[in-house]
Amino acid sequence: MASTYSFDIVSDFDYQELVNAVDQTDREIQSRYDLKDTKTTVELGKESITISTDSEFTLNSIHTILQQKAAKRNLSLKIFDYGKVESASGNRVRQEIKLKKGIGQEIAKQITKLIRDEFKKVQGAIQGDAVRVSAKSKDELQTVIQRLKQEDFPVALQFTNYR
CATH class of the missing domain: 3.30.70.990 (YajQ-like, domain 2)
Structure with a gap:
């Protein structure tokens, strides 16, 4: 595991x-x-x-x-x-x-800042035009996804490679 x-x-x-x-x-x-x-x-x-x-x-x-x-x-x-x-x-x-395709630097910084401020046990890292989010618990990742769906970002967000 x-x-x-x-x-x-x-x-x-x-x-x-x-x-x-x-x-x-x-x-x-x-x-x-x-x-x-x-x-x-x-x-x-x-x-x-x-x-x-x-x-x-x-x-x-x-x-x-x-x-x-x-x-x-x-x-x-x-x-x-x-x-x-x-x-x-x-x-x-x-x-x-x-x-529009890809997450720009400014929006990626907003997303990682939101994750850093609200979720202490979750890490967000900018990787090109995507953001990788990692944590020790799947439940924490689920709450991050739910929180990001509530925000209104100027780009369409999809959540992929969930592992």
Whole structure:
């Protein structure tokens, strides 16, 4: 039996689920009466989604559809980082939505500080864009997970490699 137990805190998303959500969004845009003739395109890249449409009003409608499809596929809405709306040729608008992956240094420091302050027998260590949490008891790790789920961090947190 191991003397210490640990888990990793990461910020990631299932890319295939995102592909499916964008695909469903595109299909709904083609079938909806109010969006059918807007010549809207939703393009998914490796690190961003680019939306091109005819007005900011339809852009907001597409945001709503995309968020609904992502939420149905258990994707956190915190992965979307909306860029500014730009004017495109032909009286159209374009927006790039960056996809957030990984825990930044500042947020990782906040997480380790919270663990250090509230849980004396638990250690948190920053490892790249993840945080490793270890303790001698599995129960303590469970309470850390529950406490971190209560906090509202600007990134989506997942708890992996629980051992």
